[in-house]
Amino acid sequence: KAGVTQTPRYLIKTRGQQVTLSCSPISGHRSVSWYQQTPGQGLQFLFEYFSETQRNKGNFPGRFSGRQFSNSRSEMNVSTLELGDSALYLCASTRGSGTGELFFGEGSRLTVL
């Protein structure tokens, strides 16, 4: 069974640009969550999608957005990039029952110059 796949694994952008990250969940998983990991702030919850609907949202500015498609694949977008957006962005999927563990991808490491 394939795991959670995130693309791209590494990318470099400059301030002001925008970026789109992709996440393909485990087959059968309908919930996809996104997290930002930085050395200073640790793991911070961005948002969670279930059946194409955003169900939860963390405390991030509107520059951070996401969506989920009918096949449960998800994308997140960050517009007007800032240096502080440099981070490892992790995607996780689960069936959506609310008591199961999350299955994480290996992350997309974004560097903003």
Next chain:
Amino acid sequence: AQSVAQPEDQVNVAEGNPLTVKCTYSVSGNPYLFWYVQYPNRGLQFLLKYITGDNLVKGSYGFEAEFNKSQTSFHLKKPSALVSDSALYFCAHLAYNNNDMRFGAGTRLTVKP
């Protein structure tokens, strides 16, 4: 606010010795608690969870955790540490039915030969 806390940034143990990574929680109602491990440049991997039932939970790679309601703790333990256990460990709690997993700051475990 509901949260988990990991009071130690770093834990060092010698190979073969028992290890403990501490976690305390501040969650109303019945907490859903998890431990995850992260190896360098990788996503998080699920170790174990406590939802209800037996206070001693056994998980992957020989790890176990004890849920202690009176002390509001959920410490991760292993009887005999391996060098390969060296990694970043996260305690987390889940808002039931929300798939909103919130993580502690993480504890870096170093096992020395």
